[in-house]
Amino acid sequence: MSDIPSFVNIREEGPREGFQIEPGPIATADKVALIDALSRTGLSEIQMVSFVNPKRVPGMADAEEVVRRYERRPGVHYSALCLNKRGVERAVSSDRLDLYGSLIASASEKFIQRNQGVDRLANIAEQRAMAACYMQAGLSIERIAIMAVFGCNFEGDIGIDKVLGAIADMKELAGELQVNPRIISLADTMAWATPSSIKRVVGAVRNRYPDHKLVLHLHDTRGLGLANAYAGLEMGIDMFDTAIGGLGGCPFAAHKGAAGNVCTEDMVFMLQEMGIETGVDLEALIDAAVLAERVVGHPLPGAVKVGGSLKALRDALA
């Protein structure tokens, strides 16, 4: 277990993941309250909104309003997801976001057609335009983000060649743009990963790109989220995207059920109990998860907010 990191960085995506997929409207004030609660937990990055077409994703129509109203807290990075040039233009027009550029591709071409409405070459062109936009605003291109890495509801099992091919496309684009993103994010967008495929794919990508930092973005649709995260930890992964309460999911992934990301508080509970530091206050996270549940108006899948952390039990026995 010597590869297991001693500190893990948690990137909270609950607001963005959750607000984009919830069927009912969520009041802007409630979104802001949840973001502000998350700000107080010790999380270092919160992806708060996505700038996407409000006709396709009505829950994000108030993205600008959310960004205007949340309370900025020192030490927290407030980021946003953009999937096309128009989105980047909207994002960079705010001075209340801590943006960086990502080059986004999909290991499944069928998925990117559904999600972004573009094929591989059109996506490369779009990413080029988005990067130009970020760079024009003085922002750096920090990430390569690959979707549908472990399997795709529209394409089936995904071979490692497709994963490496999608990364190679983005590396080539980065070369052309003369930027050098050091982070490669691997997303199990449709929850096809298992602990063994996590190890296989992370191993193959690291083998090809040994000097890059790998990040896992895992979904819990089929209950394997934390098992997959643990397999990632064993491979030395020390940065994960998670969502408070297990909020969220991609509206174009043909999910049913609990489509959300790995649950932030459950992940932090596992890490804390394993002696791995996160810099995050678990009890404050649990409070934020309870708030998230109130905001969306239905139970969220996270377990620790119901089962309880072990702190209260240990305190009572001390």
Place this chain on the structure above:
Amino acid sequence: MSDIPSFVNIREEGPREGFQIEPGPIATADKVALIDALSRTGLSEIQMVSFVNPKRVPGMADAEEVVRRYERRPGVHYSALCLNKRGVERAVSSDRLDLYGSLIASASEKFIQRNQGVDRLANIAEQRAMAACYMQAGLSIERIAIMAVFGCNFEGDIGIDKVLGAIADMKELAGELQVNPRIISLADTMAWATPSSIKRVVGAVRNRYPDHKLVLHLHDTRGLGLANAYAGLEMGIDMFDTAIGGLGGCPFAAHKGAAGNVCTEDMVFMLQEMGIETGVDLEALIDAAVLAERVVGHPLPGAVKVGGSLKALRDALA
């Protein structure tokens, strides 16, 4: 990953775990229907009832009736849990159960006081009396089962010395009885385990008892069930207790929330997708989980019954 087994044995405990803890009454016919549905999935053992005091566990008052009415299917072992001599007497009076004896102890003395109302020495005496009863009925003593191995809501963290001490008590009793149970079952009764404590404790027990088969009985109260199971797989564990739909929990463990065992169909999904055989039909298990949910009348925590297995998706793409 060379320790990961190629075949894993799943011991279904959903009926026993579920019927004992559900707050509302469940009709005997519904219990029988669920057991019969589980019989058709390829599971090799189903723990169907417990013979416990009906005043303490009213949901098990109809245990005899359930045993009389279920349909015996060749190749399936139908077992029962007994926690005292009176329970064993009730169990062995039926010829419709495939019983074996277990020597049961707790790594936490405070827990066994709550659960069985006895202290360590009184429990050893009780186990001696139970074993005599099993042996008198011509049954073998096959297991040592240790509860509260990874932590206790009443005692806190549990040191490995207490785990080894509880096993040593039962080994000593086995020696006195001139029996040689080859299985040691380690239960995370109150969901304190993490992947790292699974590895630590399994390693220590195996080190002390290298010629015994170790079994994990894991609860999912804090969401770590499958991550812990995966850590067990990596330690070569090839037998797990699970519960359909994630049913169940111990009525005396002071749980709140989803106290159930690791969910059978989610576990089988993980194993199947990792290429590990179980001999169980996942789609039939999912049907049984949906039935279990109907029987208890509320949502159960299992994810795959909602998120769907990957078979339908792969079939649609083939």
